Amino acid sequence: MRAEKTDTHIRQEQIVRAALDQINHYGIKKLSIASVAQGVGVVPSAIYRHFKSKDDVLDAVPDMIEGKLQANIRLTCEETPNPIERLKRLMVRHVQTIRENQAIPRIIFSEDLYGGRQGRKTKVYRIVMRYLDQVAEIVRQGQKEGQIRPDVDPEAVSLFFLGMVQPTGFLWFLSDGKFDLKKHTGKVWQLFAKMIRKE
Amino acid sequence: MRAEKTDTHIRQEQIVRAALDQINHYGIKKLSIASVAQGVGVVPSAIYRHFKSKDDVLDAVPDMIEGKLQANIRLTCEETPNPIERLKRLMVRHVQTIRENQAIPRIIFSEDLYGGRQGRKTKVYRIVMRYLDQVAEIVRQGQKEGQIRPDVDPEAVSLFFLGMVQPTGFLWFLSDGKFDLKKHTGKVWQLFAKMIRKE
DNA sequence: TGTACATCAGTGAACGCGCGTTCACTGATGTAC
DNA sequence: TGTACATCAGTGAACGCGCGTTCACTGATGTAC
Numbered sequence: 001m002r003a004e005k006t007d008t009h010i011r012q013e014q015i016v017r018a019a020l021d022q023i024n025h026y027g028i029k030k031l032s033i034a035s036v037a038q039g040v041g042v043v044p045s046a047i048y049r050h051f052k053s054k055d056d057v058l059d060a061v062p063d064m065i066e067g068k069l070q071a072n073i074r075l076t077c078e079e080t081p082n083p084i085e086r087l088k089r090l091m092v093r094h095v096q097t098i099r100e101n102q103a104i105p106r107i108i109f110s111e112d113l114y115g116g117r118q119g120r121k122t123k124v125y126r127i128v129m130r131y132l133d134q135v136a137e138i139v140r141q142g143q144k145e146g147q148i149r150p151d152v153d154p155e156a157v158s159l160f161f162l163g164m165v166q167p168t169g170f171l172w173f174l175s176d177g178k179f180d181l182k183k184h185t186g187k188v189w190q191l192f193a194k195m196i197r198k199e
Numbered sequence: 200m201r202a203e204k205t206d207t208h209i210r211q212e213q214i215v216r217a218a219l220d221q222i223n224h225y226g227i228k229k230l231s232i233a234s235v236a237q238g239v240g241v242v243p244s245a246i247y248r249h250f251k252s253k254d255d256v257l258d259a260v261p262d263m264i265e266g267k268l269q270a271n272i273r274l275t276c277e278e279t280p281n282p283i284e285r286l287k288r289l290m291v292r293h294v295q296t297i298r299e300n301q302a303i304p305r306i307i308f309s310e311d312l313y314g315g316r317q318g319r320k321t322k323v324y325r326i327v328m329r330y331l332d333q334v335a336e337i338v339r340q341g342q343k344e345g346q347i348r349p350d351v352d353p354e355a356v357s358l359f360f361l362g363m364v365q366p367t368g369f370l371w372f373l374s375d376g377k378f379d380l381k382k383h384t385g386k387v388w389q390l391f392a393k394m395i396r397k398e
Numbered sequence: 399t400g401t402a403c404a405t406c407a408g409t410g411a412a413c414g415c416g417c418g419t420t421c422a423c424t425g426a427t428g429t430a431c
Numbered sequence: 432t433g434t435a436c437a438t439c440a441g442t443g444a445a446c447g448c449g450c451g452t453t454c455a456c457t458g459a460t461g462t463a464c
Contacts, residue, residue, distance in 0.1 A: 002426090003442090028310045033417075042442090045420080045441080045442070046440070048418095049440050049441075109304065110308070111228040112228055121374075122373075125370070125374050128370065128373065129370075153389070156386040159387050163361070166366050168358065171328075176320065187355040190355070191355045191356065201409075201457090203408095204408070204458085231450060231451080233451090241407090241408065243450090247451095248408075253450095253451065400464105403461105403462085403464105404462080405459105405461080406459090408456105408458085409456080410456095415449105416450095417449095419445105422443105423442080424441080424442075427437105427439090427440100428436105429435105431433105431434090
């Protein structure tokens, strides 16, 4: 059966999305041009109409991840102006995003991403640093408004923010979902809030 | 040239060590029976005298990692009885270990480890949880001795301990060493100590 | 002390599978006249 | 409105490479007699 002819811009997005899906469900190791093609509903060689190589497909994946991170920040900031509340909701969103997209840790830590091509590491580094900067900015805002202790270093806090989210997500992944995410993020958040909140 | 005939127990250790080395230098993706064999100084097929398959070689790697983590705990506890000092030194050691063995994050997050075989995930989960328990135990000790605030949850603190170390190591890896590990772990430790120390 | 044999690690050639990639061809869609 | 042609996405067969794994053979070491 012949697949419907579709504009290359649309196909490109479908392909990247299919790649992300494949990674979510089966992991990077199983990601092949064949499986991506099947996800899209075309024959493997058709992929090469839209991307020059598998590496080119992988190149597009971090951009999609950045999109999700940035959306989380935007949505959170629209939701509430309160800095501490922002941090809390951003954490919940972040955990939720990881939960829905196991692909994110899988990709971000994967060799298949970094081994293949120069510069991808730098790209991901930039994405993470940007995210951390935005978190630090929220912290500074909170200090200016007097809700967050002025004697804590915003950069360090942003690292801790990541440190709140990364290990829990990791353990959740390792345990195949048995690690109680809600309970542990709750506990960790309490401690985090205690650390930064001005009494 | 024929390699010297060597006892299988010794060879097995050499092989696992060589695998770890390969991963440290070139990443998991490049880990092949051929490269491991070269590291050991034998011909690829010789590996099969000592391991049934590549998967069996990979199975042995997490044990070696656990050995390093446990050694860190042991050495630290021998060095000082002070709980807060223990945590600090354990952090330094942990970061140092990651620095020397990029293989550890590379393996722990890798699909090549989990994709291959059932149960390896569980094994790593157990290793990490054990480590966290030991950290939590140090925290409890500190609470008993009155140096650590009694109102913080030891489990949450142990997660934060991991959260102090994991993201920094990750960023260091991503940035190819440009991320200033010493400076940032210093900052993060200060914040961590402030959080748990009883005034 | 010497001989015969068993054991076992090392070797290199070969196999087979998965998979990324190429290529000539097909057929649908849009466009010029 | 109809015809000819260009464009471009989809197809399937085939190629080639990397790599894990097998296997028959080699040769060193240890052991029994």
